[in-house]
Amino acid sequence: MGFDLYADNSNALLKLDPRTKLVIFLASSVASLTCYSMMTLFFYGIMLCFIIFLCGKRWLGIKSFLIFLFLMYLRYEIVSSQTGSAQLGGLITSLITIFLFFFPVFLGLMLLTQTTRINQLLAALNAMHLPNALIIPFAVMLRFIPTVAEEWNGIRKAMAFRGISLEPWAIIRSPMKTVEYILIPLLFSSISIMEELASAALARGLDASRGRTSYEEVKFKAVDYVVCAMFLGMAAWFLLSK
Numbered sequence: 001m002g003f004d005l006y007a008d009n010s011n012a013l014l015k016l017d018p019r020t021k022l023v024i025f026l027a028s029s030v031a032s033l034t035c036y037s038m039m040t041l042f043f044y045g046i047m048l049c050f051i052i053f054l055c056g057k058r059w060l061g062i063k064s065f066l067i068f069l070f071l072m073y074l075r076y077e078i079v080s081s082q083t084g085s086a087q088l089g090g091l092i093t094s095l096i097t098i099f100l101f102f103f104p105v106f107l108g109l110m111l112l113t114q115t116t117r118i119n120q121l122l123a124a125l126n127a128m129h130l131p132n133a134l135i136i137p138f139a140v141m142l143r144f145i146p147t148v149a150e151e152w153n154g155i156r157k158a159m160a161f162r163g164i165s166l167e168p169w170a171i172i173r174s175p176m177k178t179v180e181y182i183l184i185p186l187l188f189s190s191i192s193i194m195e196e197l198a199s200a201a202l203a204r205g206l207d208a209s210r211g212r213t214s215y216e217e218v219k220f221k222a223v224d225y226v227v228c229a230m231f232l233g234m235a236a237w238f239l240l241s242k
Contacts, residue, residue: 012056012115018124020224021112024051027231028108032101034238041100042072044234048107051227055115064107071096071103118142124218140197144190147197151189155182 028048035041045068053061075096112121118139125135164181 011058012054014051014054014223016051016055016115016227017218017220017224018112018116018121019128019218019220020227021108021116022124023228024048024231025105025108025112027235028104030235031238032103032105034241035101038072038075038100041104042068045100045104045107048104048111052107052111052115055111057110057114060110060114064110068100068103071100075100113142120218127218140194144194144197147193148186148190151193152186155185155189 028044031041031044035044046065049061049065049068051061052064075093078093078096121142122135122139125138159181
């Protein structure tokens with residue numbers, strides 16, 4: 001599961017407004033922080049996977065559902081089983097539980113980034129009359145994440161050509177070499193990438209005082225109102241039930 005710089009929703013059965021996806025992401029954040037029932041969290045995660053499936057990312061929705069189902073089953077088996085080390089079982093259960101409670105945030109972010117083009121999102125933010133001081137950093141950040149991921153792949157290939165292992169065990173065994181061979185090149189390349197992205201954003205007129213036009217049409221439909229009402233209602237229920 002990664003970030004797509006140019007997301008595609010052409011195969012979507014359900015085309016939601018980017019503002020609706022922002023509402024889903026915020027509701028998922030509330031659910032992760034305030035929901036303490038595993039069954040409620042389970043049904044909420046299934047619903048998010050189904051929405052991702054309908055929004056065009058079918059394999060992502062299926063894969064997320066299978067991972068979520070497997071972790072729920074694994075947690076149930078460890079909790080119900082009385083064999084083995086209690087300390088190890090408790091540690092594994094705690095790690096799985098933490099991941100499960102933050103999984104809705106991850107799914108909400110995947111829904112926003114992988115089914116929404118940057119132009120659609122910027123048009124939606126402009127339609128919300130948000131200030132440029134918020135829109136420009138947000139747009140640069142969304143372009144920065146996948147660009148750094150590509151830069152990381154380049155550094156990893158360069159280190160492999162030089163015979164430097166980047167396996168987890170090698171990193172733990174030689175942390176100072178990790179800083180020298182990985183973090184320092186990544187930090188320097190990240191600085192240059194951020195400057196280039198900021199310059200590109202300014203060159204496209206994101207800081208212009210007059211209103212920007214867009215080819216993307218963002219408009220709330222009946223399904224957007226229904227989905228927003230449903231997720232806002234669930235978020236309010238999570239807060240009140242807490």
